[in-house]
Amino acid sequence: MPELPEVETIRAGLARHVLDATVVGLDIRRDSALRRQDGGRTEFTDRLLGCHFTAAVRRGKFLWLTLSGADEVAAALVIHLGMSGQLRLGSPPSSHSRIRFDLSFPDGRTEVLDFVDQRTFGYVAVRDLVPTADGLPGGLGSDRPQVPDLAAHIARDLLDPHLDRTDLVHRIRARQTGIKRALLDQELVSGIGNIYADEALWRAGLHYARAAHRLRSAEVNRLLDHASEVMNESLAAGGTTFDELYVNVDGDAGYFARALAVYGRTGANCPRCDTPIVREAFMNRSSFRCPRCQRPPRTRR
DNA sequence: CCCGGATCCTGCTGGC
DNA sequence: TGCCAGCAGGATCCGG
Numbered sequence: 001m002p003e004l005p006e007v008e009t010i011r012a013g014l015a016r017h018v019l020d021a022t023v024v025g026l027d028i029r030r031d032s033a034l035r036r037q038d039g040g041r042t043e044f045t046d047r048l049l050g051c052h053f054t055a056a057v058r059r060g061k062f063l064w065l066t067l068s069g070a071d072e073v074a075a076a077l078v079i080h081l082g083m084s085g086q087l088r089l090g091s092p093p094s095s096h097s098r099i100r101f102d103l104s105f106p107d108g109r110t111e112v113l114d115f116v117d118q119r120t121f122g123y124v125a126v127r128d129l130v131p132t133a134d135g136l137p138g139g140l141g142s143d144r145p146q147v148p149d150l151a152a153h154i155a156r157d158l159l160d161p162h163l164d165r166t167d168l169v170h171r172i173r174a175r176q177t178g179i180k181r182a183l184l185d186q187e188l189v190s191g192i193g194n195i196y197a198d199e200a201l202w203r204a205g206l207h208y209a210r211a212a213h214r215l216r217s218a219e220v221n222r223l224l225d226h227a228s229e230v231m232n233e234s235l236a237a238g239g240t241t242f243d244e245l246y247v248n249v250d251g252d253a254g255y256f257a258r259a260l261a262v263y264g265r266t267g268a269n270c271p272r273c274d275t276p277i278v279r280e281a282f283m284n285r286s287s288f289r290c291p292r293c294q295r296p297p298r299t300r301r
Numbered sequence: 302c303c304c305g306g307a308t309c310c311t312g313c314t315g316g317c
Numbered sequence: 318t319g320c321c322a323g324c325a326g327g328a329t330c331c332g333g
Contacts, residue, residue, distance in 0.1 A: 001325075001327075032310090061327075061328095080327080080328080081327085082310090082326085082327050083310095083325070083326050083327050084312095084325090117310095117311095118310090119310055119312080119326085120309085120311065121310065121311095121327050121328080122327080176303075177303090177304065181305085186327090193326075193327070194325095194326065242325095245325090283305085283306085285326055286324085286326090
């Protein structure tokens with residue numbers, strides 16, 4: 001399940017391997033992978049063929065390759081991995097490959113880039129770039145103040161040097177909802193998914209249902225520090241690989257799964273106090289927590 | 302406007 | 318052994 005560290009690992013891989021590559025061929029194997037493409041496969045093909053990639057950029061879980069070519073409008077190939085999307089370079093054919101990109105490099109070398117996606121929540125699309133609301137760079141990997149229209153509503157993430165932390169804390173505390181729901185809201189702060197939300201809450205000793213507006217600024221700041229710390233640690237380990245639905249562009253797994261304290265560890269002992277970790281349904285998904293380190297809030301009546 | 306629940310999808314797993 | 322319910326969860330859509 002790619003969250004910020006996994007998407008960033010993939011972005012860095014693309015930045016290393018496909019910049020300056022020209023798209024010389026496309027094999028669209030499943031139309032639904034283009035469901036966010038205006039004009040469908042025709043427009044996708046027309047806008048992409050002959051372009052080359054100029055930068056690999058990321059904001060939260062959104063990834064894009066900026067394009068240079070015949071198109072007069074600034075555009076990018078937007079990639080959202082959903083929950084099982086992968087980008088693979090020079091990998092053997094996969095039955096879950098949705099789009100294949102034939103790339104040609106200035107030195108004459110060729111390579112195939114595959115968008116692989118088992119559970120099909122991911123998508124790719126060529127979209128226009130629009131100015132950022134704050135005039136600051138659109139994401140990690142580019143100095144241009146532009147983002148794809150599709151990602152214009154997505155907030156900056158915790159690894160973004162232009163994130164306004166004071167404003168973020170203020171906006172989280174203005175929410176009439178539980179703290180985990182706020183952490184997962186990509187319009188508040190992007191990049192955090194179920195895994196890193198649970199890990200950050202465990203590190204901070206907070207229950208997922210604690211009311212966001214009842215937390216002190218210092219508590220929210222501490223929680224965000226933990227979230228950014230756990231994601232940086234994961235990034236250093238190449239991300240979290242559970243069930244092989246996440247690998248980097250070279251097909252390698254990440255090693256952070258072994259460092260998780262609570263996520264997916266039902267019945268295992270809390271690393272801090274040895275109490276068995278519990279799993280609970282919350283927001284239509286699983287939440288893992290230590291029942292001792294993360295006590296439920298008293299319900300108001 | 303804000304909040305929260307339902308929904309899309311596929312493949313694997315566990316229970317009977 | 319075979320079948321089927323349940324589970325995994327990104328973002329988005331819609332109703333209250």
